[in-house]
Amino acid sequence: MKLSELVNVFPFLQVDVKEDPIIQQIEMDHRQVKAGTLFICINGYTVDGHDFAKNAVENGAVAVIAEKPLALDVPVIIVKDSRRAMARLANHFYHNPTKNLHLIGVTGTNGKTSTTLILEHIFQRNAKKTGVIGTMYAKVGQEKIETKNTTPESLLLQQTFQRMVHHQVDTALMEVSSHALESGRTFGCDFNVAVFTNLTPDHLDYHKTMEDYLNAKGLLFAQLGSQYDGKFAVLNIDDPASQKLMKMTSAEIITYSIHHNADISAKNIQLSAKGTMFELTIFNQTYQVDVQLIGKFNVYNILAAVAAAYVSGIPKEDIVKSLSELKGIAGRFETVKVNEKQDFTVVVDYAHTSDSLKNVLETVQELAQSSVKVVVGCGGNRDRSKRPVMAEVATKYAEQAYFTSDNPRGEDPNKIIDDMIKGISYSNYMIEVDRKKAIYDAISSAQSGDIIVIAGKGHETYQIFSDQTIHFDDREIAYEAIKERIRHVNI
């Protein structure tokens, strides 16, 4: 595509393109630039991409998008906001791929990954070809692509959607983070259905207040389009934030709930260690369902997915049938079992907010025959305000807590634990900064009937320190620790 054709998307931009190079790719990182690239300068949170424009040209960039004049030997096009401009350019460059996809976006503090993967299962069981974009990976058909962000930057996002279109994907299921909405990564995505799970405290380092955080989530619903265009907003009306989201959208509103009357609802929920049974009502028709997922919070995720699948045209009976074949989700309430001699339960769960930790601990309290133990830490360079709240929840809802590290990143792990224990009401905790040792401590003291929750990292296979990232998988460590515990008991 010629530069002039590409920048045509900006309506009032006066571009004097004397040279009109062919643009073969667009990049925002100078290290990815090759001959024929349009380089976009982003003033980021850590460095300013404008400082790398010269290097980008040396690497082969044939044109540059910037927010200020730059003395370069290639055309420089000046825009007001280059991140925003990038979303628009990406959309145009990759031929507006979401117009050719049925796109479902899921937002909310907790449950985005779970809901998108339940949706993937429902759509696949109903003969749809799916694509997924989220925390664990992006997936085009069966091919998995590693992702750095839950919701990637617009360039990678639109490129991934284009791959989906080329691979005949019809339905795309996507987690939409508040960071992405706030920074415009999703501008230009043509969502058909937007789903809201819940809003509880997290990311207050980035959004500052809960109101700002809600407003960021609200952008998904505000940008969705109207009911006249067949757009649907799926809202959890047990969460008060939904009242505000209703006002922000002109899409058709579909409600789901456990506690109120709603379009999609669940009643008579029976939890067990093997799964969950409940009565599911989809627009006045009720079905008995029996799923392998554990916990009331997963009933919410199922309701959200059922609602989104139904408004996407999957018949009620087919949705219900696919729920019975639903398997667990990696790193979400994932149990680690070595053999039959193991008379206690170990659960690895991605709970990394106070609300998700409370939910998972309340769930295991209902299931435990003896005591509940929890191993938990808080991420470095992330919302500090959640640290003492998570520690309070851990000590309140478990008999014994082990405070440890969870991706300290650029921070001193001991200081993170200091922040956690500041001002908490209970003292039933131990501190072990080494996460492996903390897991061994918790498991080596396991008694028959205990449940040990290892929280915060779920599917992650790494631990991020200031100077290095090491391989670290809670499930692998727990497995070894359980083997040792069983050996010890049998000596």
Ligand SMILES: CC(=O)N[C@H]1[C@@H](OP(=O)(O)OP(=O)(O)OC[C@H]2O[C@@H](n3ccc(=O)[nH]c3=O)[C@H](O)[C@@H]2O)O[C@H](CO)[C@@H](O)[C@@H]1O[C@H](C)C(=O)N[C@@H](C)C(=O)N[C@H](CCC(=O)O)C(=O)O
């Ligand atoms: C705070 C934040 O959101 N940061 C995101 C942001 O990075 P940034 O603005 O800091 O980028 P930067 O490092 O300052 O670089 C600025 C520009 O210079 C360029 N550059 C930089 C260095 C260089 O040598 N050459 C070069 O060209 C960079 O490519 C970039 O274009 O833009 C990057 C590209 O899109 C993101 O990957 C990055 O996410 C980081 C990794 C991150 O941790 N983000 C978290 C907070 C986040 O977004 N989380 C949400 C999930 C939350 C949830 O699910 O609960 C998410 O969607 O992932």
Ligand SMILES: Nc1ncnc2c1ncn2[C@@H]1O[C@H](COP(=O)(O)OP(=O)(O)OP(=O)(O)O)[C@@H](O)[C@H]1O
């Ligand atoms: N609907 C829910 N409500 C509250 N907690 C939930 C819900 N669903 C899942 N959880 C808890 O939150 C954890 C993370 O779930 P999930 O990965 O689905 O959330 P997410 O929104 O994708 O998180 P992230 O923001 O990191 O992408 C789970 O391991 C579980 O403890």
Ligand SMILES: N[C@H](CCC[C@H](N)C(=O)O)C(=O)O
């Ligand atoms: N999406 C979440 C992931 C947190 C996972 C936890 N293990 C941590 O590193 O804090 C975040 O960016 O806050």
Ligand SMILES: [Mg+2]
């Ligand atoms: Mg996620």
